[in-house]
Amino acid sequence: xxxxxxxxxxxxxxxxxxxxxxxxxxxxxxxxxxxxxxxxxxxxxxxxxxxxxxxxxxxxxxxxxxxxxxxxxxxxxxxxxxxxxxxxxxxxxxxxxxxxxxxxxxxxxxx
Numbered sequence: 001x002x003x004x005x006x007x008x009x010x011x012x013x014x015x016x017x018x019x020x021x022x023x024x025x026x027x028x029x030x031x032x033x034x035x036x037x038x039x040x041x042x043x044x045x046x047x048x049x050x051x052x053x054x055x056x057x058x059x060x061x062x063x064x065x066x067x068x069x070x071x072x073x074x075x076x077x078x079x080x081x082x083x084x085x086x087x088x089x090x091x092x093x094x095x096x097x098x099x100x101x102x103x104x105x106x107x108x109x110x111x
Contacts, residue, residue: 004054011047011064014040016071023080059108066095 018040025033051060070092076082084092103109 002054004051007047007051008055008060008063011044011051012067012071014044014047015064015068016075018044019068019072020075020079023076056108059102059106062102063099066099070095 018037021033021036021040024030025037028034028037048060048064073084073088073092077084
């Protein structure tokens with residue numbers, strides 16, 4: 001696996017950690033979850049910046065945000081007990097399909 005995909009995967013993971021901590025911070029009223037939000041997002045943007053050395057910003061952001069949405073929806077379901085209805089599940093499936101189309105068929109994926 002090319003190193004820029006590892007950078008992007010780490011960026012997605014740390015972004016979902018930051019978003020989960022955002023929920024746990026209760027609007028930045030809890031100190032340690034608030035610190036985790038800042039650290040996780042900061043590191044996520046750093047890793048995304050490394051990815052941009054190899055891939056165009058539009059593609060990186062589409063994959064980062066799309067998979068981040070799917071991951072945080074799953075975390076919301078599992079950790080926070082937030083239920084998804086069928087339209088939400090369909091929308092998430094379409095996001096995954098969109099990321100796959102970009103990855104499998106786009107010639108814009110790498111410089």
